Amino acid sequence: MRVFVTGGTSFIGGHVVPKLVADGHQVTILARDPGKIPGYAGLAGVSIVAGSLADDDVIFEALAGHDALVHLALGHGGTARERVVSDTVTTVNLFQSAAEQGLRHIVHTSTVGVYEHRPGRYGDSDPARPTHVYGATKAAGESYAFAIADSYGIRANVIRPGYTFGAPETDGAPIQSMPELPEIVRAVAAGTPVELVRNAGLQFIWAGDLARVYAAVLSSSEPNRRTFTALSPAFITWETVARWAIDELGSPSELSVADEGIREAALTFDVSEIEREFGFAFDAEPKLREHLRYLATAL
Incomplete structure (x- = not known):
């Protein structure tokens, strides 16, 4: 499978990409700094496209010929307005471009922060009720992933990691x-x-175990419109x-x-x-x- 990965040079991406390659996938990474991780240069099955989440034209062209998208990257900003511009808008554009280019599966990275940060026990069937801007941004991404995928007849799934080490x-x-x-x-x-x-x-969850969750969701032909909280x-x-x-x-x-x-x-x-x-x-x-x-x- 040809997989397009954003955030492939991040901490979590540094575990997910090698796992996908080990499973036999061909991985294309979108990276602002293509040389950030020297180890990728010698890793067969990995190619890097220079660009950021804001580079719509670069992303649209680079997505062509891929089968699936794994969205690990996030936009930065302190206020709700900043997050909408840097993360929500770029995420929507990314998902829309993936669907238009014929990709069949979107895997979106969310967070346990979409749940209420109040005492209780929360699971994948509970609605997103974030209590801070970061969680709200990720919850918006979840909704757009499902909505865009559904409108194009493709699959979308969400992974919600917690404290990763x-x-x-x-x-x-x-x-x-x-x-x-x-x-x-x-x-x-x-x-x-x-x-x-x-x-x-x-x-907690070890980053290597989290990478296994991404690989399993990506490789399985069954899950669709599902959320998976990833922790021990x-x-x-x-x-x-x-x-x-x-x-x-x-x-x-x-x-x-x-x-x-x-x-x-x-x-x-x-x-x-x-x-x-x-x-x-x-x-x-x-x-x-x-x-x-x-x-x-x-x-």
Whole structure:
């Protein structure tokens, strides 16, 4: 399959692209900086088109001859107006061009941020009710993916990742960690106290496992107009992560855990859809422990 990928030089893209190539797909990446990831130069099955999400003509021409689109890129901006211009408009143009060029499948990257950020349990059948601009932007992209695909008689599916971690998969690829993991590792590596809030935590997914979700959605002939929340099932507290870091690094650090009245696993996500559809039930602990060791050497 010939797959057109936006955001292929991002952290997640640096895992998704090698996985798609390993599965036998031919991948074309849209990249503002074609040389950003040197490892792609020697990766058979990968070609790069120079351009950004705003380059409508470049995108339209480059999409010709492809079978599927994987949209990983996002536009930036702080306000709702900025997000609409940089992300929503460019995403709509991208989907429209893909449909007009005859692509048969759109895979859109959304976020668990489309759900309400309030205590509760949320799953793929729950409606999008975002409480911040980023989530609203991604929810709009979901709607346009389904609407445009339906009007052209093609498939569209949505993946909603949560907290994604991992070391770079390809030479020169970026590393992305939200601030919590590096902050914990820095303190533990230095042997200083780690201050945490009792029961605060979340569900994780290793970037390599997330790449498997993209590959499965792309390769399957069945799902259409579906959303797949992509995380490991287990809720893991930051206190647990810190204890793992202490164990992995052999640190004398002590934990200072404040009780702010948070109920454990107050906000969780049902990920049973990816298990029912693809057999995925990811265990984040082994890769998270490995990533803690990696951060200790990389920071």
